[in-house]
Amino acid sequence: MVGGVEFAGVASGIKGKGLDLGLAFFKEGMHISALYTRNRVKAAHILYNRKIEGNSPVKAVLVNSGCANACTGKEGVLDLKAIGKNLSGILGVEREEILFASTGVIGKRLPADTIIRALPAISKELKGTQVETFARSIMTTDTFPKVVQETFQGKNTYNIVGVAKGAGMINPLFATMLAFVFTDFPVSPETISRAFRHAARESFERITVDGECSTNDSIMLFTKTGDEDPDGLAAFKDALSSVLKKLSMMVVKDGEGATRAVHIIVKGAKKKEAAEKIARRISISPLTKTAFFGCDPNWGRIIAAVGDADVPVQPGKIEIIMQGQVLARDGAEVPFDEGEMKKLMNKKEIEVIVDLHEGKMSFDIFTTDLTYDYIKINASYRT
DSSP, X not given: OOTTEEEEEXXXXXXXXXXXXXXXXXXXXXXEXXXXXXXXXXXXXXXXXXXXXXXXXXXXXXXXXXXXXXXXXXXXXXXXXXXXXXXXXXXXXXXXXXXXXXXXXXXOOOOHHHHHHHHHHHHHTOBTTOHHHHHHHTOSSOSSOEEXXXXXXXXXXXXXXXXXXXXSSOOSSOOSOEEEEEEEEEOOHHHHHHHHHHHHHTTGGGBOSSSOOOSOOEEEEEEEOSXXXXXXXXXXXXXXXXXXXXXXXXXXXXXXXXXOEEEEEEEEESSHHHHHHHHHHHHTOHHHHHHHHTTXXXXXXXXHXXXXXXXXXXXXXXXXXXXXXXXXXXXXXOOOOHHHHHHHHSSSEEEEEEEOSSOSEEEEEEEEOOOHHHHHHHHTSXX
């Protein structure tokens, strides 16, 4: 565990049942680095946090599930100020040392009074060993808590713990996804800003479930204050990348209603930007995703998505390989055994390679299939 960090989670009553409020408390204060959604509509916690970050070390982050506190106007931020004022008195810290995050239904005002009543109880539950309880408290349609822990070496042995939630409304840049990373490695946000952004780009920005970008996406990195340890910086960057990649894969594998994770690799492009556009277009195509669900080797849907990515391509050069089997070459079908392909696709993980045969650049992304259960979950999300 990370020394000096305590966690708790309680059922406050925001949701009808189950844990719905999580708290992480930092005894000595920690630096905060954060990345937020690129959606132009942003949740109240993002607007609130941005006025606090960078001023001084923070002492706590309070996270609720069951209510996104997005599109709630000035009241959404005022509710956080009221909750922060009450929590600061209980924890013995300043209100400006507390950050927030929310996830749940958009448009509903945060039940501030309900949360305030639960603050004494959650503060009493704080323990260094309660990270899984914290992880469970921030879940919405997730089917399992997402926690990753690693150690690395510098002048001392350091710890890093990552927690995430997310299953639906998942699309890079970012998604209905919250992630919190805590480490006892002493390093400033300025020192690791570029590495943090790179790690996020290579993890959470390489997954999608449904192509929907949320109002609440947040990745928060909490690092120890004090003299930096240059001997451990490279190891920390590696550990940070590892934790974020593992968390992002947990998110995509827990995609709402998903039965398979699909690794889409586009290579042979003249430019990386072109490969990325094509990979992302395939990854969000309902037709390709339903084919993955049905174990249907319908490569025509894939090449159609390639042609609809707003990127110049030469159809006569395109090769499509699925589960190691060539389905199309030079833009035309290569005879294959449909029955055998269905068996090869009936796996938890599927690999699709699209080779444009035009250059040396590539891009890959992870997506899911699209199932009946995804429709069921999202057709009645509010009710």
